[in-house]
Amino acid sequence: xxxxxxxxxxxxxxxxxxxxxxxxxxxxxxxxxxxxxxxxxxxxxxxxxxxxxxxxxxxxxxxxxxxxxxxxxxxxxxxxxxxxxxxxxxxxxxxxxxxxxxxxxxxxxxxxxxxxxxxxxxxxxxxxxxxxxxxxxxxxxxxxxxxxxxxxxxxxxxxxxxxxxxxxxxxxxxxxxxxxxxxxxxxxxxxxxxxxxxxxxxxxxxxxxxxxxxxxxxxxxxxxxxxxxxxxxxxxxxxxxxxxxxxxxxxxxxxxxxxxxxxxxxxxxxxxxxxxxxxxxxxxxxxxxxxxxxxxxxxxxx
Amino acid sequence: xxxxxxxxxxxxxxxxxxxxxxxxxxxxxxxxxxxxxxxxxxxxxxxxxxxxxxxxxxxxxxxxxxxxxxxxxxxxxxxxxxxxxxxxxxxxxxxxxxxxxxxxxxxxxxxxxxxxxxxxxxxxxxxxxxxxxxxxxxxxxxxxxxxxxxxxxxxxxxxxxxxxxxxxxxxxxxxxxxxxxxxxxxxxxxxxxxxxxxxxxxxxxxxxxxxxxxxxxxxxxxxxxxxx
Ligand SMILES: Nc1ncnc2c1ncn2[C@@H]1O[C@H](COP(=O)(O)OP(=O)(O)OP(=O)(O)O)[C@@H](O)[C@H]1O
Ligand SMILES: [Mg+2]
Numbered sequence: 252x253x254x255x256x257x258x259x260x261x262x263x264x265x266x267x268x269x270x271x272x273x274x275x276x277x278x279x280x281x282x283x284x285x286x287x288x289x290x291x292x293x294x295x296x297x298x299x300x301x302x303x304x305x306x307x308x309x310x311x312x313x314x315x316x317x318x319x320x321x322x323x324x325x326x327x328x329x330x331x332x333x334x335x336x337x338x339x340x341x342x343x344x345x346x347x348x349x350x351x352x353x354x355x356x357x358x359x360x361x362x363x364x365x366x367x368x369x370x371x372x373x374x375x376x377x378x379x380x381x382x383x384x385x386x387x388x389x390x391x392x393x394x395x396x397x398x399x400x401x402x403x404x405x406x407x408x409x410x411x412x413x414x415x416x417x418x419x420x421x422x423x424x425x426x427x428x429x430x431x432x433x434x435x436x437x438x439x440x441x442x443x444x445x446x447x448x449x450x451x452x453x454x455x456x457x458x459x460x461x462x463x464x465x466x467x468x469x470x471x472x473x474x475x476x477x478x479x480x481x482x483x484x485x486x487x488x489x490x491x492x493x494x495x496x497x498x499x500x501x502x503x504x505x506x507x508x509x510x511x512x513x514x515x516x517x518x519x520x521x522x523x524x525x526x527x528x529x530x531x532x533x534x535x536x537x538x539x540x541x542x543x544x545x546x547x548x549x550x551x552x553x
Numbered sequence: 554x555x556x557x558x559x560x561x562x563x564x565x566x567x568x569x570x571x572x573x574x575x576x577x578x579x580x581x582x583x584x585x586x587x588x589x590x591x592x593x594x595x596x597x598x599x600x601x602x603x604x605x606x607x608x609x610x611x612x613x614x615x616x617x618x619x620x621x622x623x624x625x626x627x628x629x630x631x632x633x634x635x636x637x638x639x640x641x642x643x644x645x646x647x648x649x650x651x652x653x654x655x656x657x658x659x660x661x662x663x664x665x666x667x668x669x670x671x672x673x674x675x676x677x678x679x680x681x682x683x684x685x686x687x688x689x690x691x692x693x694x695x696x697x698x699x700x701x702x703x704x705x706x707x708x709x710x711x712x713x714x715x716x717x718x719x720x721x722x723x724x725x726x727x728x729x730x731x732x733x734x735x736x737x738x739x740x741x742x743x744x745x746x747x748x749x750x751x752x753x754x755x756x757x758x759x760x761x762x763x764x765x766x767x768x769x770x771x772x773x774x775x776x777x778x779x780x781x
Contacts, residue, residue, distance in 0.1 A: 255664040459642055462602060463707070464632035465659040 264476025282485025482539025560610030588763035635704030694725030
């Protein structure tokens, strides 16, 4: 196909959109809403995920030993734990360090109170391993295993309820996927309706085209262009909006809530959009293309 | 060249529109097809464009048995046949130039060709000066000229006109007939379906008369034929 022919059909496609303003607008708006929501969910998801991950990194299993274990025995236990698949890293905490943490946690700001314990470390037998996991969901299994290692006196699980976290994660994903799918279906339906109206408006023109000797692809092309353009506009607009909103929120939170921003580390705009832009464009253009193709198959028997 | 051999067409509804029609139209001929309303004239025109498929018989257009033309080949086949209708069928939202250029765009002609051919066709039909008018700003006769320009712009070998003057007053009708005659003199085979017996009497052309789907006469006339 010639470039000039293709450009002609692109113009016809946009003319269709223009001639059929209300329907086109409805389709674009739905597509925009859909991609926008997708973007919101995705951004939330990515940020939530990164926060969960950083929380997970702080979830540790603490392993205490029987009294009077030698350094080399402790090291052997450490090596054994480290060799497990689920283990990210193992950190040895000496009794002195354990006491230091304790002081910080309980007597933070009132260090003089802790002084009463002076040199008599109340946590003499508290040297331990802090075990950090790659994946919190494997925590229970690991704990059972560690408890079985000779020389281990006690294993403390982290208080963070890992499983709840994961379940919550899953639920959010299901809801998110569900809403997106429904919106996509609505968008596809509206695009299909727009194309159907376009075809009926141009029925006479199509009939004449066919009598003159237009190929099927030529007859279909403007409608494909129409669908794809609606999808494209309907994904570019929400992406621009999202970019503004996301950047705005980060800026607002960092500037106004020092505490919050130290707790929550936002995923940078660029990292989010590196995925969001291609996925949204493919989604928008794809739905537009497929929507118009299916409609053409049904309503335009060339 | 157009050839119909024992062609019959029965519509889905069971209406037998034409029965055992045999015709042979040579290249460069000018032929009238006349007959009462419902006699099957338009059916013949539609069969020639492969808009309809015959129930029986064989149709040959430009040397090809059209039954052997596949769906994919239909566009190319139709580019050799220009068509003109009683109600013009122009695109109301496009001006004269665009309506004619449309036929070339549709067959994916190069831009250069379009720019060259469209003005040529418009001056042939005498409308070069009105190229920017919309169809509704033209008289019926002018609209039909635009339609003829559109039908001819791709240089088809055959021009089929189904009652091209049916919506025109006498003077405009004659202008269109003269134009069709001129086009025929330039080498295009022209087939005109008409009700207007004045043309048939005065133009000295071959006249094919259809009655209830059957060819009842096929002759070169000098005088009036009692068709209706
Ligand atoms: N699509 C169709 N389905 C069923 N019957 C049809 C169809 N088209 C035409 N007919 C019938 O076939 C017969 C021939 O119709 P056709 O249109 O060929 O007549 P015509 O000679 O062109 O008439 P007119 O002078 O009124 O245009 C008529 O009886 C008509 O009612
Ligand atoms: Mg007719």
